[in-house]
Amino acid sequence: MTTKKDIRKHFLELRLNMPDDISADLNGRLLSRVYTLPLQQIKLAHIFLPISEKKEVNTWPLVKWFREHQPSLEWAISRSDMKTGSMEHFLWKPDAVLVKNKFGIPEPVSGTEVQPADIDLVFVPLLAFDTRGYRVGYGKGMYDRFLKQCKPGVKTVGLSFFEPVPAIEDLDAWDIPLHTVVTPDNIYHFK
Template structure:
């Protein structure tokens, strides 16, 4: 299937999740995340979820990191729809988060963090394939962002659903993930 077809199908699947199903899937994602080796990670770029769209609840991951890995700095993206670029802001006492005009929670003020300080990027998606490519909402924010990151950075996806066989229209701008976490397991292409 193409990205467009998969986007339609998996947006519908997300909408159909009950509250209990959504909570169970998010608890599974948290358990998978907690098994990651973060020994060489100082800064994690973590997206903020649109809960109304049943996106993976990264607040659980944020809280887990604060409790178990307080030395790891968490940063959140702020999108610029005019340039299709993102900046990162530290999760600290200066951070103020509000929903933008697209209902995306993001920093409106805070301390900007340079892209080369980031060691791991947690990628949002609707679905991914067995080769390590993802389908997002279609603007390419994360592909552009990841292409600018330092060598050696880890791109880790979060998906409520398991992989599809193949995304038919992957192109040269699509960034391949190193791994993707699902509620029931971890796909690793970095072996």
């Protein structure tokens, strides 16, 4: 299990078959580690909202916690165009109207557009990652394209229920390693 296709299939099945009480426990432990990250200098963070049907990491409590404990931190969320593989980014205010797209992703209906170059930190969704910080997502490459648009030095933090695989063998030239990945039991720093 070292190719993206095999890793993707394996970890998606693991996540989908995980009992709700186990995923809730893992999610709580993972988020408690995220809260320890030194994010005081971050002004604008981009967050993914979970596809609940795919049992992604639930990021709603993460944003709620930071809004209470670090209210100066602003948040951005995206609206995806699956035909072009592109993403538009919007400032996420607490009263924003969100609607699930056909893939189950909560997205903003409207809002103030944000340029990728203005984002200081990106929380990145993933199915799995390796010991070098490379990730496997759903295979559309949308986050890799988005991260290339961000300013040099943008911080990237992956959130994973699972520990790393040794290596992803079939990396592509456009794959971007993450700076940090947080799991329920560890925080990994890669660069």
